[in-house]
Amino acid sequence: MLPYFSFTEINLGVFTLQVWGLFVALGFVAALAISLKEARKMIIDEEIIWDVMAIALVGMIVGGRIFYVLSNPEKNVVALADTHSGFSLAGGMIMAGALSLVYLKAKRHNFKNIADLLTPGFIVSLILVRIGCLLVNDHIGKITTLPWGMEFTDGTMRHPVALYEIIFLIFLLGVIYRLKSKQKRDGYIFLVFAATYAIFRIGADFLRCDDLSFCDLRFYGLTLTQWVMSGCILLLTFVLVSKTQED
Numbered sequence: 001m002l003p004y005f006s007f008t009e010i011n012l013g014v015f016t017l018q019v020w021g022l023f024v025a026l027g028f029v030a031a032l033a034i035s036l037k038e039a040r041k042m043i044i045d046e047e048i049i050w051d052v053m054a055i056a057l058v059g060m061i062v063g064g065r066i067f068y069v070l071s072n073p074e075k076n077v078v079a080l081a082d083t084h085s086g087f088s089l090a091g092g093m094i095m096a097g098a099l100s101l102v103y104l105k106a107k108r109h110n111f112k113n114i115a116d117l118l119t120p121g122f123i124v125s126l127i128l129v130r131i132g133c134l135l136v137n138d139h140i141g142k143i144t145t146l147p148w149g150m151e152f153t154d155g156t157m158r159h160p161v162a163l164y165e166i167i168f169l170i171f172l173l174g175v176i177y178r179l180k181s182k183q184k185r186d187g188y189i190f191l192v193f194a195a196t197y198a199i200f201r202i203g204a205d206f207l208r209c210d211d212l213s214f215c216d217l218r219f220y221g222l223t224l225t226q227w228v229m230s231g232c233i234l235l236l237t238f239v240l241v242s243k244t245q246e247d
Contacts, residue, residue, distance in 0.1 A: 002150040002160060006137040023132025027125030028057060034121030042117060048109060052100050052118065059096030067091020071217060071224040089129065090201065090225045094232075112187030119193045120180075123173045127166055134162040140209045159207045168200050195236050198229040 010017040032053050039049050067088035104111040133139055140152060141159025149157035176189055205223045209215040216223045222230075 001157065002148060002163075004137070004151040004153060005135075007135045020132040020136050020138070023128050023135070027128035027132075028053075030128060031118070031121035031125035034124055035118050038117045038120065042113075044114070044117065048104075048107075048114065049117075052103065052114060055099050055103050056096040059099040060092035062092075063095020063098075064088050064092030066095070067224070067228075088225070089126075090228060094228065110186065112190065115187060115190035116180075119189050120173065120176055123169055123176060123193065127169045127173070130162050130166045130169065134160070134166065138162060140212065140215065141207050142209050143211070158209065161204055161207055164204060164207070165200070168204075172196060191236060191240065195233065198232045198236070201229045202226050202233075 008019055010019060010022070032049070035049050035053065036046055039046050064087040067090060070091075071088060100114075101111055104114055137150075139161045141150070141161040143149075143156050144159050145157065146159075148160065150160040150163075152158050172193065176193060179189060179192060205216070205226045208223070210218065216225070219227060
């Protein structure tokens, strides 16, 4: 059994530091540092990485806010400016990816190559963000009788969904680095990450709570993230089939 905890703030006297925000910032810095290191290895202009990371950051913020409001019909457009009302990581990822794709295509850079380069750093950033989620006790899971269930404030034992994602991402990072040494085609590393993460999120969302007032809403039995990730899998499948037929 995991005991209940919620570590949301660090009081530094002059100001208070938000723990989740701190880990988001650490995730961005880590992703940038790792990506710049990969760029130097691959002899790719570091300026491209700085530009893409800046665009991706804007996409994460805007997409995360918009997706959160769409996931919660009781919210309205005013909630977009309320930084305390919630954030959707999946929405941020999709918007960041879309804006980065548009930028790289416009500049005629090799999107597949850059996407592969950014993938390890991005996974590390996701791990740090989810550690932040775990520390603030976000993403409450369904009630469980498993021995590693986490105690909640109402006395129930629930799935530690954020912890599951941390463990999965650490494993996926190891797989990605192993595949990098055998990579034969641009875009392969990114596709492996995108497909496996989408599948994981679809499964993990089934373990999120649905019996509390603040749980993720369901649309025809699925969360909005599950619907979007299902669409991503269909798109990735189409891309893979198309490439196979071209070869």
